[in-house]
Amino acid sequence: MHTTEEVYDALQSVMDPEIPVLSVVDLGMITAVDINSDGILVKMIPTFAACPAVQYIQRNIQTALEEKFSVAITVIIDQETLWSTSRLAPGAKDKLEQFGIAAPQVVDGKAYNEILLQTPCPHCGSKNTYLRSPFGSTLCRAIHYCKDCSNVFEQFKPVE
Structure with a gap:
C-alpha cells in the first residue's frame, strides 16, 4: 500500500503549466489525498476559478501518479475549499x-x-x-x- 507522503512526493513533479517553476504542491492546489483499495483519489483546487489550465493539470496529476503507482487515479475539483495566497508552500515565493x-x-x-x-x-x-x-x-x-x-x-x- 502506498503512503500519502509518497503521493505528495510524486506530485512535486507536476508543474503548473503557466508557472513551470512551481508544482501543484508548491501552489497549495492539493487539498486531500485518499488512498484506498480502489486506488488513489486526489482533490485539488485551481488558483483561480476560471483557470483555463484546470483540466490539463488534472490530466498531468493523473498521468504522473499512474506512472508512479500503477493504480487507478481519480482527480477531482474540491468544491468546498477556496484557494488563497496563504496556501503557497514555503519557498514558493522565492521560486x-x-x-x-x-x-x-x-x-x-x-x-x-x-x-x-x-x-x-x-x-x-x-x-x-x-x-x-x-x-x-x-x-x-x-x-x-x-x-x-x-x-x-x-x-x-x-x-x-
Whole structure:
C-alpha cells in the first residue's frame, strides 16, 4: 500500500503549466489525498476559478501518479475549499521571484489588493514601481513597471 507522503512526493513533479517553476504542491492546489483499495483519489483546487489550465493539470496529476503507482487515479475539483495566497508552500515565493514574477505580498497574514500598487521588482528589489495593468498574461497575474531598472514584470496576484 502506498503512503500519502509518497503521493505528495510524486506530485512535486507536476508543474503548473503557466508557472513551470512551481508544482501543484508548491501552489497549495492539493487539498486531500485518499488512498484506498480502489486506488488513489486526489482533490485539488485551481488558483483561480476560471483557470483555463484546470483540466490539463488534472490530466498531468493523473498521468504522473499512474506512472508512479500503477493504480487507478481519480482527480477531482474540491468544491468546498477556496484557494488563497496563504496556501503557497514555503519557498514558493522565492521560486516565483527567481523566475521573474513578483510574489504576492501578504501583510499580517492577509493579502490585500491595495498592495498591488507597491510591488517590489523581482529583478532589482526596488519598490519604485507602478501598476501598469491589473490584467496580465493570465488571470492570476498583474503587470507592473519598475522605474529604477526599467523592467516590465508580472506579479502573482494576492488572493484572500
